[in-house]
Amino acid sequence: MVPVSYYVALSAILFTIGALGVLIRRNAIIIFMSIELMLNAGNLLFVTFARSFEQLSGQVFVFFVIAVAAAEVAVGLALIVAVFKSKQSIDIDEVSNLRG
Amino acid sequence: MQDNWLFIGIAVVIAAMLPMLPIAAARILSPHRPNRLKNETYECGMETVGDTWVQFKVQYYVYALVFLIFDVEMIFLFPWAVAYDNLPLLGVIAGLVFIFLLLDGLAYAWRKGALEWS
Amino acid sequence: MFLTLLPEITLVVLAFVVLTTDLALDRQSRAFLPYLTAAGMLLAVIFTIVFALPGDKPQLIFGGMLRHDWLTFVFRLVFLFGALATVLFSAGWERVARRGEYYVLIITSTLGMMLMGASADLVMLFLAIETTSIPLYILAGFITEDDKSTESGFKYLLFGAMTTAIMLYGFSMLYGFSGSTNLYWIAGALMSGELPFISMMGTVILVMAGFAFKVSMVPFHFWAPDVYEGSPTPIAGFLSTASKAAGFAVIIRVLLTAFPLEAFGGVDWTMMMAIAAALTMSVGNLIALAQTNIKRLLAYSSVAHAGYILMGIAAASELGGLSVVFYIIVYLVTNLAAFGVVAVAERTLGSNDLEAYDGLSRRSPALALVLLISLLSLAGVPPMGGFIAKVLVFAAAVEANMVWLAVVGILNAIVGLYYYLIVLKRVYLFRSEEEDKPVPIPRPSAVALTVCLIAILVFGTIIAPWFDYSGIAAGALF
Numbered sequence: 001m002v003p004v005s006y007y008v009a010l011s012a013i014l015f016t017i018g019a020l021g022v023l024i025r026r027n028a029i030i031i032f033m034s035i036e037l038m039l040n041a042g043n044l045l046f047v048t049f050a051r052s053f054e055q056l057s058g059q060v061f062v063f064f065v066i067a068v069a070a071a072e073v074a075v076g077l078a079l080i081v082a083v084f085k086s087k088q089s090i091d092i093d094e095v096s097n098l099r100g
Numbered sequence: 101m102q103d104n105w106l107f108i109g110i111a112v113v114i115a116a117m118l119p120m121l122p123i124a125a126a127r128i129l130s131p132h133r134p135n136r137l138k139n140e141t142y143e144c145g146m147e148t149v150g151d152t153w154v155q156f157k158v159q160y161y162v163y164a165l166v167f168l169i170f171d172v173e174m175i176f177l178f179p180w181a182v183a184y185d186n187l188p189l190l191g192v193i194a195g196l197v198f199i200f201l202l203l204d205g206l207a208y209a210w211r212k213g214a215l216e217w218s
Numbered sequence: 219m220f221l222t223l224l225p226e227i228t229l230v231v232l233a234f235v236v237l238t239t240d241l242a243l244d245r246q247s248r249a250f251l252p253y254l255t256a257a258g259m260l261l262a263v264i265f266t267i268v269f270a271l272p273g274d275k276p277q278l279i280f281g282g283m284l285r286h287d288w289l290t291f292v293f294r295l296v297f298l299f300g301a302l303a304t305v306l307f308s309a310g311w312e313r314v315a316r317r318g319e320y321y322v323l324i325i326t327s328t329l330g331m332m333l334m335g336a337s338a339d340l341v342m343l344f345l346a347i348e349t350t351s352i353p354l355y356i357l358a359g360f361i362t363e364d365d366k367s368t369e370s371g372f373k374y375l376l377f378g379a380m381t382t383a384i385m386l387y388g389f390s391m392l393y394g395f396s397g398s399t400n401l402y403w404i405a406g407a408l409m410s411g412e413l414p415f416i417s418m419m420g421t422v423i424l425v426m427a428g429f430a431f432k433v434s435m436v437p438f439h440f441w442a443p444d445v446y447e448g449s450p451t452p453i454a455g456f457l458s459t460a461s462k463a464a465g466f467a468v469i470i471r472v473l474l475t476a477f478p479l480e481a482f483g484g485v486d487w488t489m490m491m492a493i494a495a496a497l498t499m500s501v502g503n504l505i506a507l508a509q510t511n512i513k514r515l516l517a518y519s520s521v522a523h524a525g526y527i528l529m530g531i532a533a534a535s536e537l538g539g540l541s542v543v544f545y546i547i548v549y550l551v552t553n554l555a556a557f558g559v560v561a562v563a564e565r566t567l568g569s570n571d572l573e574a575y576d577g578l579s580r581r582s583p584a585l586a587l588v589l590l591i592s593l594l595s596l597a598g599v600p601p602m603g604g605f606i607a608k609v610l611v612f613a614a615a616v617e618a619n620m621v622w623l624a625v626v627g628i629l630n631a632i633v634g635l636y637y638y639l640i641v642l643k644r645v646y647l648f649r650s651e652e653e654d655k656p657v658p659i660p661r662p663s664a665v666a667l668t669v670c671l672i673a674i675l676v677f678g679t680i681i682a683p684w685f686d687y688s689g690i691a692a693g694a695l696f
Contacts (some may be wrong), residue, residue, distance in 0.1 A: 004612055008394075025243070038384065043312070043390075045391065046390045049397075061393070064341060067175065068348045079372045086365045095372070204234055
């Protein structure tokens, strides 16, 4: 069996990639995908620990996270389309007008 | 421990070789006589008209969103259905309430025209 | 158990009823939807007081998911009141008044807040936070024909989703360290285990990222001014009061129960929260000085107020908890009144620039009076409720040996007073050419504003009962 620390390292790498993606990329869709990566890093940890503790609660948590992430993405895509219709762009720097 | 990794390493090498070998072999062995017709995208079918990067109509996207939501709710119904026989009455009712709320959402999407194709 | 959950069940049923009625009605008759929503919420308030009174002992219900104690009870009423006022303000705000789904989203969000205030388990906490946030993202971007609104919804969502992901990662580590998702179990596991300081503190920081976003604590405050400016004004008020209160309800419960101070050796999270409090109020107040748009000004002022409330949390004492609860109650009614005035004024003035408020006292004396009382209460001038609230948080800081924090707080209160008075100077002393055009107040907004106004004055003059209630609520944590 692969030791827990390997999964933890993998999830830390996934989380870092996601976080860097959110901070560096400017395309709204790619930012969303990076956020999904961060969420899934958390999911991976939950499943890993649930397995090593031989519990179900961590796995149930992941179910809920998946459902919530889907709802968040649906709302996010709807908002992106709304923004795109008026601005013809989804680059978050070009879209931003509220400043001050 | 070390052995496991050795096998994984061998598997990776073999897995990489499998597609690379035929491609390389084809490159080396096959005759190379290009012409205009052969270089077209699929060598067959229609020529594309205009730019390939067209935007999809917005209807697809509303459909996709509705599908996305209802599809994911399945993961809660599946364990409920599997464990149905052993559930207490309260658990059955909770599942029914959940389905009922989903139906309410469907009725809303329907009434607001999210399922119309126009 | 069902009686204790009755307020939540009422809201679920109400959301269903409003959505179905909306589908069944034509455009004209939808005007009564806000009143239907308000009536349902009033019913939930009555159920909370009559059927869902917590006993002497806090009890864990719903399989350990929720904790039913006096803190839950007080915050339930806080959220319901905030939602009720928001619905009444919305009824007079034409662009949203007849949209059934708008009210359904407010109800759902309120439901999430009530669960946030009661959560005793990470699963429930995560679900409650998302049930609160996702409807709010939509509400902020609700007016799709207005570029500003969609943009603010979009920004809110991006920030919110990112901080949620960070928080979830913290949750997963917490689960890994303790082997349970229950906050009280986690506390026990952290106390007994010999976790290195760095992983304890790292987890606190990750988890706090999500909560800090909800209360707009520095450095997670960037979204607040942009989102408040763009979103529908009643929703901006809702975001800055009920949603923020929900964030604080979670912060005090999670920090005090899941991360007991004894589990840390020497340095613990109180120092971190104290620094965050000082930064939050200073940043909020200093940037507010430069604002020319009233919604942005109130946004930065609400960031500053988050800083004051964090002072009470940093104290981590019974007095600290009491001051937090008291401050949140007073801040809720005060800021709702301020945003309510902006929502009403916006209809006639057509602008949120401070210049548009010149001579408002001659166009609508009543509206100007509400703005006067609420801004003075925000500034912490006696005899308004805001004064008592500020005194309590300063006292909590001093009691916890953080005199420097109290000094920073007092300096900030002076800066705050300055920019609130600038607004009032425009309203009362400046003249404008349009003074003969009155500013009408819609009936539902007038009712909500009156209630808030009375509450501000009552909290500031008859202190004892509210002080006791806050003490009982905070006592549930210790």
